[in-house]
Each structure stands twice: as C-alpha cells, then as structure tokens.
Amino acid sequence: MSIPALAHILPRFLLLVLLCAPLVAGCSSEAEKPKAKPAAPVTVARATRKDVPIELRAIGNVEPFATVALKSRVTGMITAVRFKEGDDVAKGALLFTVDPRPFQAQLAQAQANLARDLASANNAKEQAKRYASLWQEGIVTREQYDQLQANADSLSASVASLRAAVDNAKLQLDYCFIRSPMTGRTGGLATHAGNLVKENDTALVTINQIAPLYVTFSLPEKDLATIKGRVGGRLPVQARVAGSAVAEQGTVTFLDNGVDPATGTIKVKATFANAGKTLWPGQFVNVAITLDTKKGATVVPTRAVQTGQQGEFVYVVKPDSTAEVRPVSTGPSLDGMTVIEKGVAPGDTVVTDGQVKLVPGGKVAVKGGAPS
Template sequence: MAVPVLVAPVVEKSVPVELRAIGNVQAYATVAVKAQVTGELTSVQFKEGQEVKKGDLLFTIDPRPFEAKLKQAEANLAKERAQMQNARRQAQRYGSVARKGYVSAEQYDQVAANAEALEASVRADEAAVESARLELKYCSIRSPLDGIAGAVKMDRGNIVKASDKDNVLVVINQVRPIYVCFSVPEQHLPQLKKHMATRKLEVLATIPGEEDHPSRGELSFLDNTVDMATGTIQLKATFSNADKVLWPGQFVNVLLKLTTQEGALVVPGEAIQTGQDGPYVYVVKPDLTVEYRPVVLGRSTENAVVVEKGISVGEKVVMEGQLRLAPGMQVKIVDEEAGRSEENHP
C-alpha cells in the first residue's frame, strides 16, 4: 500500500549568507553633566526624560558672586592698564634724557623695568578677567549634545561643587544615531574582515515581538582582539534610529548580512532527517518509490536549508510522512493545496 507523503522540489536560488546574534543597544554617546563652579542651584530648566538639543539650558547656578568677581577683575585690569600707560610714557621720557646724560643709566633701567613689570601685571589681569568671564558662563549649564535627559539628581536650592564626581546633575544619552553591540564566534573573523574590506555590511536589529519591523544599520566596528574566555569577537553597528525604536539597554535580535551564495540547492527544513550516519532525505523517484539519500548540509535560512551535496535540482524530497518510510517503498504524493493525490498505477 502506498504511503501518502508531502513533497517539495529541490530548487536552485540565491541564498543570503548571514550571521545571527543577540545584541544590546547602547547610547551613541553618554554625558554625565556636572557643575564646573561652586554655588547655589537656582533653577532646573528641563523635565526628566525630555529630549534636549545641544546648547539647551539645563541648570542655572546663582551668578551674582561671579558677576561681582568679574567686575572686580575688570576694575583691577583698568587700574593696571592706566599705570602701565603712565610707566611707558615715563620710560620714553627717561630714555630720551638718558641718552643726553641728564639721568643715570641705573635710573633709566629702573623705570624701564617698572614699565615691563606693569605690562606683565596687565597680562595677568587680562587672564583673570577671562577666567572670571568663563566662571560666569559656567553658571549656565547647557546640554553638550542632542539626546534624552535622565533623572534630575540635584534639585533647586542645593549647593553644587565644582567638578564633584559624586554629584552628577543629570545623565544625557544620545539615541540618534545609536549603537547595537553583539558578539560572534571567532571562526567567522576571516569572513568578516574579507567582506568589510570591500563594502559596508548591512545589519538588521529586531525587537522581540516586532519581527516585521526591523531597524536597518551598518556594521561600524570590529574589536581588535578576540575574547579568550568566550572565543567570540565583539562588533558594533550604527543605526540612524530616526523613529527612536531602539533604546539604550534593550536586547535585540541581530542579523548581519555578509554576502549572497548564488546557485544554492535549497530544500525545506522539514525534509532533513538525522540518522546514525548523519543527515539524509528521502527522494521520490519517477516511479513513485523513495530513495534514501545522505546529504551534506550548508547554512540554514529561516524556512529552508542549503544542501551542498547529495541531491540535484528538480528532484522531489519528502517533507512530511518520513516516519513511515523505508527505502524502496511506494508512495502517493498528496497535493495539500488542491486535495488531490498522484498514485502509481500498475
């Protein structure tokens, strides 16, 4: 009695050569915002979780002490400049009379040295004014990049200290663009280097449950060493993330496209069976008997397997009903779509 089976043809097609991994989303840049001057925090100009632009005002430190310091520095500079100008004029007068012998060289040298000292004092006061202006500018703490602001860690009214590493005001993460980091086994390293040398490699990142909406990016980094503990090498892909689908800290499924294998022989994954001697398929012959055929497998795709050796294009392989088969048995091919069957009639 013929055994009913479902079959599929062996087809020749182009198959993408891909690597799959689990990746972790990382911010393109992360900045921990700190105060650069000491003073009272007088205002917070944003909300937690808000998208901020580079240059946006985030915090304000009481500027009054720094305004007073700047005015004092400017006044000192003005006084030193006046004294310097007077010393220069005096040095010029002494120079002209010293050449005629009316004053001693020692007196002239003393006046000239005083003028040079005042010039140095003016340069120091100019630096003090610039420093005071800079400190006053630091009272307005602005975003250094486009990104998403995290939790506010210091509220209005607190005294903040300059460059206090223990008191970060807020952390900003840049999410457009954004990175996805993942690792692949080291045996793929030669292929990676070969294909990276010729073109940009496309990377797809998919959030679990959102398989129909992958994000597209490009491989941008290959680590310079293999992790000896795991035998893997780290890679990093850059995504524009214009829609902000990817978020720092997420885990995503990663698909790295290396190249395309042309003319590959492909069968459904259901057709492949595993025996004591390795993988095999049942091939349906023209007389509707089956033949046991050992095969050498290549890479797998989503719904199919590449067969490197053992079958030919156009042959039919059994993809359902193998458990009731043995070599040489008679089969009938069930057409699942139309509900028809082909039988061998003597």
C-alpha cells in the first residue's frame, strides 16, 4: 500500500481505537468484579444468666450395703422353704427348716443324762457332808472321807459337762431353723424342700441389703484436696440411672486411704437411703458431687464453644447480621451448658451450629434458635 493511502486510513483507525477503549475497559471491570458471598445459614442461642452448681462427675457402680450367703450349720434334709425367690425379708424371718427330729432326740438324750448324773451328784454331795462330820468325830478314817469327797467332785464335773452337752444339743436344734440375719432381698434359690444339705456346704440363698446401699466410684487425684475434708455426711451426692429423670440423694461416707498409682484415681463411696429402691446392686449410674453453686453465671450452649490455635472462642452475631469472633474463658459445664467467665455478656447471640461456614465479618442468616 502506498504511503498516501496509509496516511488517509491511519487517522480513522486511531479514532476507532479511542472510541472502543472505554467499552473494553467497562467489560473488563465487570468481568473482574467479585461476586457477593451469600449469607451463611446458622443456628443461634442467647447467652443467659443462671445459678450453676459446681460439680464433680463420675461413673459409679451400685453395691449392696451388706451381702450374706446363707449356709446350713447342720446336716439334714430341707423340710420347708418359707419364702419365694426375690422376696423382701425382715431380720429374723424364718427362711428354711432342716428336719429337726434327729436333733430333738439328741437333746432329749442329753437332758436325760444330765438328770441322771445330777441326781447322783446330789447324793454324793450329801454323803460327803455326812462323812465329814463322822471324820471329825473319829468314826471314819480320813481316807474314806476323801474317797467320798472325790466321788462327789467327779459327779459335779460330770454334771457341768452334761449341761454343756444339753446347751450344744439345743444350739444344734436351733440351727435347724435358718433365719434371715438382716433385712434385705433374697436372690435365687440354690436348693428346695426335700434336698439333703451338708453342714457349711454350698449357699442356700444370698441376701442383699439394698436400703440403704453404696455407690462406689473413682475421682482423679487432683480432686482429693477438694473432697477429703468434707467426707462423713457433709458432701451431697446425686446418683442417676441412665435414661431416668429421678436422681437419688446421698452423701459421701468413705474415702480410700490411698491413690491407685496405676490409674491416678482414688476410690470413693457414697451412701444412699434408696427408700424407693430406684438403685439396684450391679447397676452403673451417673454420679454428681455438688461442691458449691456459682451465682448469676453467664452460660451458653456447650456446642457454641469452639477451640482454635489461640484457645477457645465463640461466634457472636452482631446487630448487622455479621459474625464476630470472641475469645472466651470458660468455666464448668453442666447439662449441655458451659459457664463463660470472660468474653460474652448475657443477651449476646452466639452461633451454636454452622460455624464451619463462617468467616469473621461474614454475613449470617439465622435459621433456628434465638433471633439475631
């Protein structure tokens, strides 16, 4: 193309470029403009003020106050069982009868022997008295008197032995009637009427005393200083069976004399009246020891508290529906609520669900819980 032609076209091309430049810049700015991030859906709750009990919590095991395995003290045949399995029995209640007839015969024989020797002993004693007078008068010799006195002493000793035999026979007869040594609840029967039992052999039945009873649990050794000065009926305890709304009230009555070096815990026992028999031996229960009550504490749902590299924090929803990160200092937790010592005031709205989608200063959309 000739130079004159280029000179003719160039001004028009430059004019076209200048006219299109704003349009191109506008399109570029629209393409590079970031899109607004949608509000994150969250669930929230209000920080409230309430009295919070300060507690130590543990898992405990229910134990009977006392356990007795009844055995027969004599050998014989069971003639009667006076209760049903699982019955509540009173102290002194007759539970089993062992055939008493052989022992009644032994008692009668012992009593007869005692009566015979008692008569002989009385006669010998009187003879010794008479011979003592005759010896003083010189009518009989000292040897004769000593012989009669020795016979009287021997018969007196025999009478004492037979009295002991009678007492033993009475005791053996009494052992035929097996009674409950305490108030409690019977377990399963190990024998029935008609079976032969041996002296001090297998247990006939086991009785557990369940009112009152114990709950045994372990606490970390760091709590030892807190509780050791308050044992002996001055430290209240609650025990609750999992899934039950009823909590039994008791007191700590025993603290072991040493810390288990393998676990770093110490064994504790609490006594419960268990009048309603809510607790049962062998159960596992949730135990809570109430140490004190924190008045007017600020609490939030425990799930609102998050943990980061800088420590614990919560997301607070501000009035303009944006999220703010608040570092917090927490206290004890109870029933899904956590005490906030510092960082949140009563009435603040905290995020309890949806924190993973939040960024500081980001918009939030409340989908549930307290209004923002």
